[in-house]
Amino acid sequence: MKADRRIKLGLVAGLVLLLGLLMGAPVFAETPSPSASAPAVTPGPSSTSAPCPNPTPTATPTPDPNASPTPEGQTPAPTRAPNLCPAVAGADIGSTLAWLFTPIFQVIFLALVISHSLVGDMGFAIVIVTILIRLLLVPMFRRQIVSQRRMQALQPELKALQARFKGDKQKLQQEQMRFYKERGVNPLAGCLPSIVQMFLLLPMYSVFSSGLSAPDISSMLNVFGFHLDVTCQAAAATGLAPCINPHIWWLGGLDSSVKEVFFEFPKSLPVIGGFGLSALALVSAALQLVQTRMMMPNTSDPQTRAQNRAFLILPLFSVIYGAFLPSGLFIYWISTTVFSIVQQYLIAGWGSLFPLFGWNPSFAVDHQPRFAVTPVAAPNTLKSGAAAVDRRTPTDRAAGTVRPSRERGRTSRRGRRR
Numbered sequence: 001m002k003a004d005r006r007i008k009l010g011l012v013a014g015l016v017l018l019l020g021l022l023m024g025a026p027v028f029a030e031t032p033s034p035s036a037s038a039p040a041v042t043p044g045p046s047s048t049s050a051p052c053p054n055p056t057p058t059a060t061p062t063p064d065p066n067a068s069p070t071p072e073g074q075t076p077a078p079t080r081a082p083n084l085c086p087a088v089a090g091a092d093i094g095s096t097l098a099w100l101f102t103p104i105f106q107v108i109f110l111a112l113v114i115s116h117s118l119v120g121d122m123g124f125a126i127v128i129v130t131i132l133i134r135l136l137l138v139p140m141f142r143r144q145i146v147s148q149r150r151m152q153a154l155q156p157e158l159k160a161l162q163a164r165f166k167g168d169k170q171k172l173q174q175e176q177m178r179f180y181k182e183r184g185v186n187p188l189a190g191c192l193p194s195i196v197q198m199f200l201l202l203p204m205y206s207v208f209s210s211g212l213s214a215p216d217i218s219s220m221l222n223v224f225g226f227h228l229d230v231t232c233q234a235a236a237a238t239g240l241a242p243c244i245n246p247h248i249w250w251l252g253g254l255d256s257s258v259k260e261v262f263f264e265f266p267k268s269l270p271v272i273g274g275f276g277l278s279a280l281a282l283v284s285a286a287l288q289l290v291q292t293r294m295m296m297p298n299t300s301d302p303q304t305r306a307q308n309r310a311f312l313i314l315p316l317f318s319v320i321y322g323a324f325l326p327s328g329l330f331i332y333w334i335s336t337t338v339f340s341i342v343q344q345y346l347i348a349g350w351g352s353l354f355p356l357f358g359w360n361p362s363f364a365v366d367h368q369p370r371f372a373v374t375p376v377a378a379p380n381t382l383k384s385g386a387a388a389v390d391r392r393t394p395t396d397r398a399a400g401t402v403r404p405s406r407e408r409g410r411t412s413r414r415g416r417r418r
Contacts, residue, residue, distance in 0.1 A: 080215070080239040080240060081213050081214060081215055081239070081240075081241075081242065082210075082214065083214050083215065083216040083217075083219070084210060084211055084214035084216065084217045084219055084220050085219060086102055086219055086220075087099045087101075087102050097202065098206070101199075101202050101203045101206070104199075104200070104203045105203040105206050105207060105211075105220075106220050106223075108129065108133075108203055108204065108207050109207050109211045109217075109220055110220070110221070110223065110228065111129045111132065112125055112126065112129050112207060112211075113217075113221075113228070113230055113244060114228075115128040115129055116244055116245075117230070121248060121249060121250070122212070122244070122245065122246050122247065122248050122256050122328070123248035123249075123250060123251060123254075123256070123331060126256065126328055126331045126332055126335065127331070127335050129332075130332050130335035130336050130339070131335070131339065133200070133336070134336055134339040134340075137193065137196065138343070140192060140193050140196065141193050141340065141343060142343070142347060143189055143190075143192075144189065144190040144192070144193045144194075145190075145295075145343065145344060145347045145348055145373075146347065146373050147185065147186065147187075147189040147190040148190050148295060148348075149347075149348050149373040150183075150185050150373065150375075151185065151187060151190075152297040153375060154179075154183065154185065155297070155299075155304075157179070158176065158179070161175050161176060161179060197336075201329075204329055204332055205325065205326070205329055207328075208246075208256060208257055208326040208327075208328035208329050208332075209257060209326050211244075212242055212244055212246040212256060212257035212326075212328065213242050213246070213257045213258075214242060214243060215232070215236040215237075215238075215239045215240070215241060215242055215243055216236070216239075216243065217230065217232075217243045217244070230243065230244075232244070233245055242257065246328070248331075254327055255327070256326060256327050256328030256331065257326055257328060258326055258327065259276070259278065259322070259323065259324055259325060259326055259327060260278050260279065260280055260322075260327035260330075261276030261277060261278050261322070261323065262276075262277060262278070262279055263276060263277045264276040264277075275320075275323050276322070276323045277319070277322065277323075278319075278322030278323065278327070278330065280322065280327050280330035280331065280334065281318050281319050281321060281322025281323075281325075281330055282319060282322070283330075283334055284315075284318045284322075284330050284333050284334050284337065285315045285316055285318040285319050287334060287337040287338060287341065288314075288315030288318060288337055289312060289315045290341060290353065291315075291337055291340055291341050291344065292311055292312055292314070292315055293312070293351065293352050293353045293356075294341065294344050294345070294348070294350060294351035294352070294353045295344065295348075295351055296308045296311070296351060296352040297351075297352065298351075298352050308352070318330075318333070345369070346369060346370045346371050347369055347370075347371050347372070347373060348369055348372075348373060349367050349368070349369040349372075350364045350367055
């Protein structure tokens with residue numbers, strides 16, 4: 001359990017580091033705006049003068065009479081959103097990561113654009129893309145769940161090894177590796193899906209923050225020499241609106257490209273000043289708590305229970321992320337968590353979800369999963385029907401009945417003290 005705890009804590013630290021890089025480095029560069037002396041040219045579909053040009057407004061925005069005038073006495077023009085431009089590898093790690101993740105970004109962005117063109121709503125498009133991603137990763141996540149359940153079943157034997165080789169870490173590690181090899185269990189098999197999820201966060205964040213807010217997305221619509229035709233919004237031609245409509249009608253017109261905060265603490269408050277609460281972040285944290293409890297083993301060991309309570313704190317970090325991450329990213333995370341809960345239920349059942357605050361429903365009592373995990377048998381034991389058949393040699397069985405001598409340094413021929 002200590003090694004498993006170090007692995008999980010390392011994954012959490014990597015997630016926090018990835019989010020820090022993600023928030024500090026732009027994934028797609030904005031081409032500098034043309035100077036005032038240069039002639040304004042609206043790029044057409046066949047224009048090759050610039051690989052990623054900035055939008056040029058085709059109409060002058062109507063001045064706002066209530067807006068405060070600039071020092072020159074003119075009303076400031078609305079801010080234009082940057083185009084979707086491919087990342088370029090640079091000297092800093094942020095630009096290099098953005099350049100490496102560009103192919104993954106393009107695949108996810110094209111899937112989202114195609115889904116949006118089919119259903120006409122960004123929320124449903126995000127759910128469709130999430131389901132497609134999780135269907136591709138079903139075998140990987142199944143191996144993770146199976147590995148976790150088998151590791152939980154082997155904990156009593158692992159603790160016996162720890163007690164037997166207490167004080168000799170090198171010998172304990174050798175015996176543990178031999179034990180894993182004999183049982184055919186890889187303790188690191190459950191880490192790969194978590195790593196994949198971490199690496200998907202960076203392109204996903206860029207899809208929602210940069211892709212859904214860009215008025216010109218033509219640079220990402222070319223795939224192997226083919227150009228995907230996408231009809232943008234009419235306002236996108238002015239550079240003042242995104243090409244793809246990011247609003248979700250069944251969530252009250254929520255904009256999936258920006259953060260969604262329903263309550264913000266006053267900035268004068270210490271520590272939490274300016275921090276906001278997101279409804280989607282709260283829903284995401286609640287679902288992650290359900291998933292975490294389902295993955296925990298039913299145990300009476302006080303040490304294991306203490307570790308389980310510590311892991312229940314990790315989903316609460318989603319509440320903090322809701323203050324600055326785009327809402328579309330949380331819709332993706334909610335969808336993938338629901339998918340994980342269903343997959344976890346089919347393979348491992350309810351786990352430790354019940355009893356919940358003293359409530360233990362009848363459907364959770366003696367529940368058998370649809371695709372239950374096959375227990376790992378000892379290498380010398382095979383099952384035949386309902387009874388277990390011992391396949392050890394007579395010498396091995398006889399060796400197990402010999403009592404070791406209690407006297408150190410010497411033993412009698414008859415195996416007992418005279």
